[in-house]
Amino acid sequence: MIPVEEALEKILSYFDVLEPEDEETLECLGRVLAKDIHSTIDIPPMDNSAMDGYAVQSGSTDGASRSSPVILRVIGEVAAGYLTNDEVVPGTAIRIMTGAPIPGGADAVVQFEDTDEETRKSHSQPLTEIGVLREVERGLNIRRTGEDIARGDLVLRKGTLLRPQEIGVLASLGWDVVPVIRRPVVAILATGDELVELGKPLSPGKIYSSNTYSLAAQVIRYGGIPQILGIAPDNVQALEEKIQQARDADMLITSAGVSVGDYDVVKDVLARQGEITFWTVRMKPGKPLAFGLMHLGRKPVPHLGLPGNPVSSMITFEQFARPAILKMLGRVRLDKPTIHAQSESRVVNTDGRRIFARVTVSKKAWQYYARVVAPQGSGILTSMAQANGLMIVPEEAPSVEVGDNVVVQMLDWDEETSQVRERETKR
Ligand code: AMP
Ligand code: MG
Numbered sequence: 001m002i003p004v005e006e007a008l009e010k011i012l013s014y015f016d017v018l019e020p021e022d023e024e025t026l027e028c029l030g031r032v033l034a035k036d037i038h039s040t041i042d043i044p045p046m047d048n049s050a051m052d053g054y055a056v057q058s059g060s061t062d063g064a065s066r067s068s069p070v071i072l073r074v075i076g077e078v079a080a081g082y083l084t085n086d087e088v089v090p091g092t093a094i095r096i097m098t099g100a101p102i103p104g105g106a107d108a109v110v111q112f113e114d115t116d117e118e119t120r121k122s123h124s125q126p127l128t129e130i131g132v133l134r135e136v137e138r139g140l141n142i143r144r145t146g147e148d149i150a151r152g153d154l155v156l157r158k159g160t161l162l163r164p165q166e167i168g169v170l171a172s173l174g175w176d177v178v179p180v181i182r183r184p185v186v187a188i189l190a191t192g193d194e195l196v197e198l199g200k201p202l203s204p205g206k207i208y209s210s211n212t213y214s215l216a217a218q219v220i221r222y223g224g225i226p227q228i229l230g231i232a233p234d235n236v237q238a239l240e241e242k243i244q245q246a247r248d249a250d251m252l253i254t255s256a257g258v259s260v261g262d263y264d265v266v267k268d269v270l271a272r273q274g275e276i277t278f279w280t281v282r283m284k285p286g287k288p289l290a291f292g293l294m295h296l297g298r299k300p301v302p303h304l305g306l307p308g309n310p311v312s313s314m315i316t317f318e319q320f321a322r323p324a325i326l327k328m329l330g331r332v333r334l335d336k337p338t339i340h341a342q343s344e345s346r347v348v349n350t351d352g353r354r355i356f357a358r359v360t361v362s363k364k365a366w367q368y369y370a371r372v373v374a375p376q377g378s379g380i381l382t383s384m385a386q387a388n389g390l391m392i393v394p395e396e397a398p399s400v401e402v403g404d405n406v407v408v409q410m411l412d413w414d415e416e417t418s419q420v421r422e423r424e425t426k427r
Contacts, residue, residue, distance in 0.1 A: 010291065012334075014291075021181075024178075037173070056088060056106060056110055070131070075094060077094065091111075095127065115131060118186050162289075186248050188212055190231045191239065192234060194207055195231045196208055214381070234257070241300055243273055251328075253306060258290045259288040275293055276294075285307070311380060339368050342368070347372060354392060355392070357372050358389075389411055
């Protein structure tokens, strides 16, 4: 048996960051930037007002207060998106809106709240004059040219994971197409005579190929593009044909046919098409695993053979396929988010493997609790559906006891932290 880390390290050594491609800006959410982004413009492009108010010469407001306002003559108005040719001179003001360019001559903006505009309006007085209720210093409420981004600045570095805020920054620079790392195509092939495609009736002895869909959904969730190859029955020809279709993929994932007792056809074909090794990994569920390179077309395709049991298939995907996909996408952090929790269940480790127990994590006053969902069989896919985390029982631990502090890999993290429910009372 080989440790989980060793299997992962070997697998990852076969994957590299993929090539860049140009993608529409909004499609770049969650992708990794493939080039440094320098700005060719200033943001903001000109000095502009941070407030709705009056553009003035700060000197004109000397001595102004609520009890003795300074009265200025209003010589014009400017809205965001427009320029004005009017010049502010001593004793005058230009009414200005947020984002509007600062008129010539002005060096400060007095916000509406610091003028008597409201009073004048309520008395239906025309705004040909305005009373300023405080002194303002030079530069007040002015956003300076280039204060956010100056022309020539390195704004975003190659390798940056693009979140909504980076998408916004790119848009502010006018980028409508952005160079990002391409998404990997992951071919998925289910094997087994017992498998039936969705939409077909189940005959006796058959089951639907749920792995095809849980795996494809995992590929999508972690940023890959699934290429569903369907089902190959346990015979040489069918399997060879199906596998050929993966020749342009960045990774081939097969499900089932790798355990010790399996009908040898699957193993034979996999071995014949490439260099493949069969591992027993020190983990539960998911002990049997195959990995190697398939020689199908012009480039070798890394192949990951996952166990057939639906839970094992998903958990081995999380541990081995997910990091490989993230690495191809140019991501740096490949580990799953983990938390520390207090176990509410007892789990016995009978054979020195790392157990990934399906748990529901809940939270009370900043303390997380992890409770094992029952039953835990590796064929019981609904145990995954009930769980929001995988509690790790270390290889060397004979058991985890109730109350023990444990590490939990969160299956759901960002959008689903909400699934970690705040508890009313301790169970
Ligand atoms: P195997 O790895 O071939 O020994 O399969 C282990 C178990 O997983 C068996 O009960 C299979 O029927 C089941 N299994 C294999 N492939 C799939 C699949 N695509 N979807 C659902 N269950 C599967
Ligand atoms: Mg089988």
